[in-house]
Amino acid sequence: MLRLSRTRLTCFALTLMLIGTGCSRPSDSASASRSETTAVTTQQPSLFELAFPLTDDEGRTRRLEEFRGEPFVATMVYTSCTSVCPRVTADLKTLEKALPPDVREHTRFLLFSLDPGRDTPAALTKFADQHTLDRSRWTLLASSEDDMRTLAAVLGVKFRPDEGGEIAHSAVVVVCNPDGTLRQRQVGLQDGVGPLVAAVRDAAQ
Amino acid sequence: MKFGARVGRRPLGGWGPAVVALALCALLVSAARAEAAATPAPGSAPATPATPDRVRIEGGRYLPLYRQPVKGANRDTVLRRTIAVAVAPFELDRRPVTNAQYLAFVRAHPEWRRSSVSRLYADASYLRHWKADLELGDQAPPQSPVVHVSWFAARAYAAAQGGRLPTVAEWELVAAADETRKDATRDPAYLARLREWYSRPAVRVLPAVGTGVRNVWGVEDLHALVWEWTLDFNSALVSGESRGDASLERSLYCGAGASNAADFADYAAFMRFAYRASLEANFTTGQLGFRTARSLPVAGGRP
Numbered sequence: 106m107l108r109l110s111r112t113r114l115t116c117f118a119l120t121l122m123l124i125g126t127g128c129s130r131p132s133d134s135a136s137a138s139r140s141e142t143t144a145v146t147t148q149q150p151s152l153f154e155l156a157f158p159l160t161d162d163e164g165r166t167r168r169l170e171e172f173r174g175e176p177f178v179a180t181m182v183y184t185s186c187t188s189v190c191p192r193v194t195a196d197l198k199t200l201e202k203a204l205p206p207d208v209r210e211h212t213r214f215l216l217f218s219l220d221p222g223r224d225t226p227a228a229l230t231k232f233a234d235q236h237t238l239d240r241s242r243w244t245l246l247a248s249s250e251d252d253m254r255t256l257a258a259v260l261g262v263k264f265r266p267d268e269g270g271e272i273a274h275s276a277v278v279v280v281c282n283p284d285g286t287l288r289q290r291q292v293g294l295q296d297g298v299g300p301l302v303a304a305v306r307d308a309a310q
Numbered sequence: 311m312k313f314g315a316r317v318g319r320r321p322l323g324g325w326g327p328a329v330v331a332l333a334l335c336a337l338l339v340s341a342a343r344a345e346a347a348a349t350p351a352p353g354s355a356p357a358t359p360a361t362p363d364r365v366r367i368e369g370g371r372y373l374p375l376y377r378q379p380v381k382g383a384n385r386d387t388v389l390r391r392t393i394a395v396a397v398a399p400f401e402l403d404r405r406p407v408t409n410a411q412y413l414a415f416v417r418a419h420p421e422w423r424r425s426s427v428s429r430l431y432a433d434a435s436y437l438r439h440w441k442a443d444l445e446l447g448d449q450a451p452p453q454s455p456v457v458h459v460s461w462f463a464a465r466a467y468a469a470a471q472g473g474r475l476p477t478v479a480e481w482e483l484v485a486a487a488d489e490t491r492k493d494a495t496r497d498p499a500y501l502a503r504l505r506e507w508y509s510r511p512a513v514r515v516l517p518a519v520g521t522g523v524r525n526v527w528g529v530e531d532l533h534a535l536v537w538e539w540t541l542d543f544n545s546a547l548v549s550g551e552s553r554g555d556a557s558l559e560r561s562l563y564c565g566a567g568a569s570n571a572a573d574f575a576d577y578a579a580f581m582r583f584a585y586r587a588s589l590e591a592n593f594t595t596g597q598l599g600f601r602t603a604r605s606l607p608v609a610g611g612r613p
Contacts, residue, residue: 150430258461258544258591259430265545268393273547 151285152179155259159217159246162229167246173285176308177213178301180278181262183220184232185270192294193276194236200298200305201242208309214238217256218247219264219272261290280304364604365528369399370492372479375583395479402476402484403601405519405530406538407467409440410452412459415467417444422463429592431462436594453518455536455599461591464539464600475541476603478586482579485532487525495576504578507534512597533578537585539600546587 152169159167178197182190197214204212216232218224229245238245248256257264257274264274280289280301289304371394416422416437423444424437437458441447450456459467461475468474476484488494488503495501522531532538589598 150428154428154430254541255462261544261590263544263547265542265547275547 149286152259152281152287153285155252155255157248157252157255159248159252160226162226162233162240162245164226167244169285172213172215172244174283175211175213176283176288176305177215177281178278178305179215179217179260179281180276181217181219181257181260181264181274182232183218183272183274184224184228185220186272189274189276189294191236193278194238196294196298197278198236198238200301201239203298203302204305208306209242211309212242212305214243216243216245217253217260218245219253219257219262219274221247221250221253261292280308282308363404364401365404366401366606367397367399367480367484367527367529369397370483371395372397372483372486374479374482375579397477397479397483399606400476400480401473401604401606402480402527402529403603404528406455406536406599406601407464408453408519409446409450409456412456412467413444413446413452415470419466419470422466427463431466431592432460433592433594435596436460436463438594439596449515451515451518453520454516455519455531457516457536457596457599458594459539459599460594461539461543461589463594465541467600468602471602473602473604475539475600477542478540478545480603481532481538481540482582484525484527484529487527487529489523490526492526495579501576501578504533504576508578508581510534536597536599537582539598540586543586543589544591546583 153173155169159169161167178200180193180197182193184190194216201209201212201214216229218229224245224247226247229247233240233243233245247253256262260277260279262275262277264272266272275292276294278291278301279287282288288308289301291301373394416424420426421428424440425443427436435458437456439447439449439458441450446452465475486493486495488497488500491497516535519531519535522534524530525532
């Protein structure tokens with residue numbers, strides 16, 4: 106049954122909980138109370154388990170698996186975005202520049218579309234050109250609507266299309282190891298690229 | 311951490327308001343643990359029909375809790391209003407998906423068995439109340455709603471049935487109804503009932519589906535049995551992670567700002583909103599299940 110004792114449902118209680126729990130997520134708390142062991146693979150899941158087809162800015166069909174072997178930085182954008190996407194993209198370019206040349210050489214930058222309906226290869230190309238992205242390292246990728254939802258869920262990107270064609274979304278940047286496992290995940294732009302630079306360097310080790 | 315790996319806690323930096331939603335969820339779990347004393351499940355249930363039992367919903371308008379910036383307004387003035395979401399006709403399962411139904415699914419789809427599911431798609435408590443991969447056991451009566459399922463799992467189940475998960479707007483539209491009215495959310499007595507349902511103690515073994523309220527649409531168990539996944543559960547943005555307009559949902563959570571929510575009186579809807587905001591797609595818990603929906607052939611069909 107749903108369990109919310111009314112008396113606890115006050116902001117005051119929330120504040121106390123915040124202090125008391127160190128703000129654990131639901132499953133964190135749940136797992137703390139678990140005594141039984143579930144047989145689990147201790148192996149970290151990899152982004153390369155996502156096997157669906159993607160279309161790049163040149164209209165070619167691509168698979169994530171193709172990016173195995175080198176660290177990569179990924180985020181989700183939509184090309185008609187005028188607010189956060191250009192800023193995230195600019196941040197990633199700053200990150201790119203900040204990498205030591207030998208690391209930069211082997212780092213890939215993946216931009217996944219949140220707007221498969223409108224982000225045609227031509228739109229992706231235009232976005233890449235506008236932002237002068239070095240296509241030897243940067244790849245822009247769109248998928249089906251359904252697969253976009255999967256990708257957003259895996260990356261933890263929240264999004265909500267609004268009536269005016271904008272897509273409000275969280276600015277999530279991930280840094281992945283060459284095997285597709287997660288090295289670092291950053292939400293929001295406020296922390297700058299420093300932690301991401303460090304993560305890419307680590308991932309490239 | 312994403313990708314299903316629960317390596318450590320997410321750092322709090324930059325998460326201020328989001329933290330409130332997470333804390334809220336921690337509160338739910340904590341309350342559950344405190345109250346998880348075995349409360350006997352209400353009586354036995356009628357058998358679930360073997361054939362898919364779906365209800366046609368004529369559609370309507372759902373008024374979200376969040377407000378959207380008024381088009382053309384100066385961003386700094388944060389002029390907002392709630393915008394009703396039009397919901398096209400669709401079909402919705404009468405009842406939540408049961409353990410028995412989900413068992414049939416994992417029989418046919420081995421990749422969704424407990425021992426083989428990828429951590430990308432479900433955390434370590436996936437189906438933990440089952441006895442084994444293909445055995446329900448005492449904690450999971452066949453006619454009780456399946457829980458400990460992730461969003462990915464729920465979506466895969468729905469797709470296997472030729473359906474999908476309902477959107478938040480669809481789910482909320484139907485959930486606004488009581489036994490006699492399509493929108494009972496203006497009635498303080500109904501809202502009080504919702505709060506009463508939501509404050510019931512947790513039970514160790516969930517009762518069968520179909521033992522709760524059947525609303526005017528003919529849909530059952532929307533409120534008092536389990537929380538339910540929705541297709542776009544991850545559409546609730548919290549401050550600091552949205553686009554330039556970082557205050558997008560700030561006003562919804564706590565304190566004085568809470569009165570900026572569209573309809574604060576409907577506290578249950580507010581709780582659901584915050585609960586969804588706290589979820590991640592591979593999470594599974596003992597109180598979170600789902601039901602499936604289907605689009606109807608209508609112009610401008612939904613995803």
